[in-house]
Amino acid sequence: MRIDGRVVTPTGVVTGSVEVTGTSIGAVTPGDVADPQWIVPGFVDIHNHGGGGDTFTTGDPDAALRAAAFHLRHGTTTLFASLVSSPFDLMRAATAAFTPLVDAGVLAGIHFEGPYLSAARCGAQNPAFLRDPSLDELETLLTLGGGAVRLVTIAPERAGALDAIRMLVSHGVVAAVGHTDATYEQTLAAVEAGASVGTHVFNGMRPPHHREPGPVFALLGAPSVVCELVADGVHLHDGTLAFAASVTGPDRAALVTDAMAAAGMPDGAYELGGQEVEVRDRVARLARDGAIAGSTLTMDAALRQAVGAGIPIVDACRMAATTPARAIGLGETVGSLQPGWRADLAILDTDLRVVRVMRAGSWVS
Structure with a gap:
């Protein structure tokens, strides 16, 4: 053909x-x-909570099939199912439910965004479920998934975080830094331990300051780290998007959607991690405090936003496909x-x- x-x-x-x-x-x-x-x-989205009215966050395999099909129609041919902070029982049930979808090639892997995150930078993560990393929990999930769990986001300042990062990396799982109030030094310690992805850099992080650079500067400057960027014009100003991509280059910047069930759907009331979300003018926010709650983005729209921000199309496509594929170990196949x-x-x-x-x-x- x-x-x-x-x-x-x-x-x-x-x-x-x-x-x-x-x-x-x-x-x-x-x-x-x-x-x-x-x-x-084909786009590679390594951070996605759902779309088309369906979510990955409840562990429902039928909903996952529909959400994956929705994003496939928008050009995403390789997709991670991202969970939010949850009780361990739900994490275990979701792993069991999604592993057959990974084995079948519908999903490329499972991403746990939490629950090992900072309460101070939880954003739309449910604070009731946040806790320190547990090696026992992680061992159970990795064994249950048999390779389906591919990415885990951790705040490096939490007790036991560096040990958890080392353990994940030793099992071939990508460790990411996100939803963190870490210092610059704590972030670099996580990178030294093996963390190789920055989860939606700038968002859910201590903001940078010229005397206290924090995680943003550490991640943008680390040669071994791929930085996720949510290119929807809401999470990041186009100037910030273009600046970050110029610092990392297209080989260390990955466009992600951080999409939730409301992607492709009308404005209205939705749910994320047991919390009510209101979507107005395509922007998703928690009803309780107005925090940004994921996005309504698709990867084709993210590509358009990046090109509109001045990123050349060749670089934008690397950021939307080539770089995220390499970040998750698929860089020689997709x-x-x-x-x-x-x-x-x-x-x-x-x-x-x-x-x-x-x-x-x-x-x-």
Whole structure:
């Protein structure tokens, strides 16, 4: 199968065609094309709580299937199911429920955003469920998931956090720093222990100060850390988005949605982690205190926001696909239009809106 257009590769735009052979990319070939459509790698979203009216946060596998299908239609061909801070029983039940979906390839993995987070920087996380990291809990979840648990966010200042990070990394799980009131030094200690992702950098973190730089500067400056950025114009001003991407470069910046069930849905009342959320003008906030509660973002909209902020499309696609894939250990199979890699791609019109999506060589209905 040959698909013509402007093909976005990690090194530039190739006007020509993508050859698809079975489930893989066969070749990217320069040539004359009549259609100016964009062909971009399928998006890789490593931080997502739901969408299309469904959520991952309750551990319901049917809801997870529907949420994954919603985001697939928006070009996200590789997706993590992100939980929020929860009682251990729910964490265990969700792991059991989602592991078959990971095994089937519907989900790429499970992400626990909490409960080992800072009360001072909990944001929309439910403070009733926050606690210090437990090696016993983590061991149980990793054993139950059999490789399905791929990412855990931890506040490094909590008691036992560095031991938990070391344990996760030793099991091949990505440890992330987020929802933290840590100092600059505490954050670097987490990086030294093996943390390699910054969870929605700037958001849910002690703000930077020129005499107390805190986690933001530590994460942006750490060569081994990929920094998640929520590109919805709400979590981050476009100037902040562009600045952060210029500091990290596209190889250390990952666009994420942090989407919740309200993504793609009308304004109204929703739920997140046992808390009421109100969505107005596409912005999700906790009813109790107005804290930002995830987003209503999809990855195609995040790409448009990044390009609108001045980030070149080649870099924006790396941030939306190539870099997050590498951050979670899938960087040699998905996230780029290269020969031999899985044929995951999205066709976008000249306004960068999704026209068609392919996953593993098959068009998505």
